[in-house]
Amino acid sequence: MSNKKPPEELFQKIKDNEGIIFKICNTYCQNKTDREDLAQEIVYHLLKSYHSFNDAYKFTTWMYRVALNVAISFYRKNKADNVITLPEDEHDLADNHQTVELEDNIIILQQFISELKELDKALMILYLESKSYKEIADIIGITETNVATKISRIKDLLKQKFSNLNH
């Protein structure tokens, strides 16, 4: 491991893109303590791996790669502790100003995403970010066609889930 301090601007860049960390932590961890631990772990690995950043890639692509790899490893290590149901007291993503229906749908969506396999979760995070299929393929390591097929399949599953709930 490099003992050199990472350049100061890296901290600012990570801070500018901290939404990526929030999003990944919220998707992969079901409880607050785990989210904080994962956030720390991700930031640590970003700082540690800064020398591997290649200017040929966008900063966010590199950040997603590191953060998703750390999150998947973290998730697999703590898999037994991860409860896939949304805890009663942690409807964190629901907003009081939203309609009850939207609020409910968001909770159902969160539940659905938490039940996806870890690689599908990664795909979903990137899709929600409106990343291009090319960039998603680059981060995950599969072909663009494969990205398109998988996303379409996940969306179909989701639609089906909502249809089943409404009947």
Place this chain on the structure above:
Amino acid sequence: MDEIELKDLLASYNHKLEEAKVLNMQSWVLNYQCFETLQQQKAKLKLKRLANFKIVAVVLGIIWVAFLGLLVFYSLEISKIFFAISAGAIMLFTLAAIIVYIYHIVLINKITNSENVLKAQETIARLKISTLNITRILFLQTPFYCTFWWSTKLITDAPAAFWLISFPIALAFTFASLWLWKNISMKNAHKKWFRILFNSPEWNSLIEANNFLEEINNFKQEGY
């Protein structure tokens, strides 16, 4: 739910994910001045991890090999030939396992999270699974634990005991170790004998790694 409704829902969810400040990212996490503190904390964790079996196994293995080396060195005479050969063989198998362990440790340190997700995760899973190779190698040394006390005197003075008890036991261990060497592989992980033999958290995590590897391979396939 139609496509537009789904799109709106996903957009709302994405917005909430990003906005939700449920994550109490303490300021020090992103504080340049505190990187060293963070690094020290992680170093402590790493030291803790040093206690894991790979590092401990290498250290113990080296001590064991050195000890066996000494024994072999002082047993190089015809009357102790069985002992010298057995101890020498055990030493070589242990040495092979140590080399594989060291190679693993080097690989672990080389793993970089900035690889694409599948590549990095695949390397991690493969490393876990390769622990099997060490176990296979170590099983091969078991027959030599049955032969180190043999001597030409034993064979000539008590031929019945030797040919009817000692020799068949050593032969059985030889066949068993060769069979295990051939059959210990992830493709047999579901079998009952495998589960009885390797029922521990470490092995469970290995099986999980293998399942994840399969998941990765499936994920790579288009249309899966």
